[in-house]
Amino acid sequence: MADIKVNIAGLQMKTPVMTASGTFGYGLEYADLVNLEDIGAIIVKGTTLNARQGNDYPRMAETPSGMLNCVGLQNKGAEYFCKHIYPEVKDIKTNVLVNVSGSSPDDYARCAELIDELDHIPAIELNISCPNVKQGGMAFGVTTSGAASVVRAVRAVYHKPIIVKLSPNVTSIADIACAVQDEGADALSCINTLMGMSIDIEKRRPRLSISTGGLSGPCVKPVAVRCVWQVARAVKIPVVGLGGISSAEDAIEFMMAGASAVQVGTANFIDPAISVKIAQGISDWLDSHGYRSVQEIVGAIL
Amino acid sequence: MRKFQKNLTVSEIQFLGGKYVLLKLTDTDPLPEILPGQFVEVLTPNSQTLLRRPISINYVDRDTNQLWLLVAMIGEGTRALGRLREGDQLNLVFPLGNGFSPVQKAGEEVLLVGGGVGIAPLLEYGKYLRENGASPSFLLGGRTAADILLLDKFESIAPVYITTEDASAGEKGFVTQHSILLEKSFDRISVCGPKPMMVAIAKYAKLANIPCEVSLENMMACGLGACLCCVEKTVKGNVCVCTEGPVFDINDLTWQI
Known part of the structure; x- marks a missing residue:
């Protein structure tokens, strides 16, 4: 059996497969349908300092081989998370990470400070790439200075590993990656959703309440693989790949492009147990191809 | 569960x-x-x-x-x-999802109102009510007789009242116009169907001071409360129809009724 354990910036994972923020709730929602302990890491829903109601319905539209969403970071806020959700998730025997978002660098920092207190949250993912909020979110992730300002503010107060989730909606994702690395990010995740739009031609109006949304699912995979490859060539810190992964072969493709680990997102909606099946599939593929460790394929084409 | x-x-x-x-x-x-x-x-x-x-x-x-x-x-x-x-x-x-309300008291008269494919969950609910000591009645609406599906099955469980817009079955008109609403009093109402129909029944129930619940069908991805796409505005804010619903008390919704 090939070794599929990975270490991302000090974060030890049983498998290289994580569940992507916003697609797996707090993990608990899936507890009947998959063994949570067998997942490399669970990244919980985007959390902000203050509670957010998110955008109006409709928030989703299915598109060819993908879906658009404009949820808009609906969550009950960092304090609620610490008080009510953390006690429920802290004993899940795998890594539970919090995805942190905000509308100013100070917001991000104050939210991260609260999460820093939680012993059983070994790392955070900084979301500087949500396309569905008016203030903050992706606004930070599309310029090197904006991205750097958020990471700098959080790095000053947060003591555990920081993974920064990058937006593909930029001219040069490698430039953003380098700026974030320079401010002390420990790892990067690529990519958040691609900004998209869909129109109901009979009703002559957009399918989503705020017109635009984030595109995810198999249709974004080639874009995501390209982003991972560009970023992995530009930085020294580990890269976590995501974007349309729904099979072990998809995950291996990302790893060959330079990802040390992967996240599964939209595919969780189709098969709630997919993250564990993909990990098993990676192991089987490595065995059948004569590899002893998953490390041997990371960055194979760089 | x-x-x-x-x-x-x-x-x-x-x-x-x-x-x-x-x-x-x-x-x-x-x-x-x-x-x-x-x-x-x-x-x-x-x-x-x-x-x-x-x-x-x-x-x-x-x-x-x-x-x-x-x-x-x-x-x-x-x-x-x-x-x-x-x-x-x-x-x-x-x-x-949560499902319809359990039986509240023995012998309660429950009206189950359905339109189009929205009649689907009412069959199982009617069976449950009958088997658990309540007294259900069905009020089914459609454009035409062909829209009233599984009629034999519904009739095997409880009395069925029908409206069609073209009068090809039951009384002519919409479910809210059926004479049974004037002739018989109900302890509560459960509805599943097109939104305009649910809103009309909700208005009727509110005016008549009858407890009423509706089953919603917002577009959703996961069905598990994770994607947060299927939200409905309620008095508690945006909540997932897939986990907090699909059945809601009309007083918890923010519909204009």
Whole structure:
């Protein structure tokens, strides 16, 4: 059996497969349908300092081989998370990470400070790439200075590993990656959703309440693989790949492009147990191809 | 209530005319506990669609271990369900959602109002009410007689009152115009159907001071409360229809009624 354990910036994972923020709730929602302990890491829903109601319905539209969403970071806020959700998730025997978002660098920092207190949250993912909020979110992730300002503010107060989730909606994702690395990010995740739009031609109006949304699912995979490859060539810190992964072969493709680990997102909606099946599939593929460790394929084409 | 992801076998397919198809699915194990008004998320095989489709549970037959899905073939995903053959496997995540209210008191008169494919979960709910000491009645509405589906089955459970817009069955008009609403008093009302119909019944119930619940069908991806796409505005803010619903008390919604 090939070794599929990975270490991302000090974060030890049983498998290289994580569940992507916003697609797996707090993990608990899936507890009947998959063994949570067998997942490399669970990244919980985007959390902000203050509670957010998110955008109006409709928030989703299915598109060819993908879906658009404009949820808009609906969550009950960092304090609620610490008080009510953390006690429920802290004993899940795998890594539970919090995805942190905000509308100013100070917001991000104050939210991260609260999460820093939680012993059983070994790392955070900084979301500087949500396309569905008016203030903050992706606004930070599309310029090197904006991205750097958020990471700098959080790095000053947060003591555990920081993974920064990058937006593909930029001219040069490698430039953003380098700026974030320079401010002390420990790892990067690529990519958040691609900004998209869909129109109901009979009703002559957009399918989503705020017109635009984030595109995810198999249709974004080639874009995501390209982003991972560009970023992995530009930085020294580990890269976590995501974007349309729904099979072990998809995950291996990302790893060959330079990802040390992967996240599964939209595919969780189709098969709630997919993250564990993909990990098993990676192991089987490595065995059948004569590899002893998953490390041997990371960055194979760089 | 425990959720499962399982393959069930398509044991019978009945085309009910128009866009409607009834799928009877058999589980190899005894079916799990299921509440009336709950739904399944079904994978649509041989379809261009990616996501599961939420379909309400029409009927649970414990004797034959069958679960029925009444499907309106409207889009690519539901049309793919109509292309299934007997013996095919169908992958379900179920049971999902909260379901209709349990029996409140013995002998209570409960009116179940349905329109179009929205009648689907009322069959199972009517059976449950009858078996548990309540007294259900069905009020079913459609454009025309052909829209009143599974009538024999409904009639085997409880009295059925019908309205059609063209008077081809029952009384002419909308469900809110049926004479039974004037002739008989009900302790509470449960509704599933097109939104304008649910709003009309909710208005009637509020005016008549009758407790009323409605079953919503907002578009959703996961069905598990994770994607936060299917939210409905309520007095508690945006909540997921898939986990906090699909059944809501009309007083918890922010509808203009």
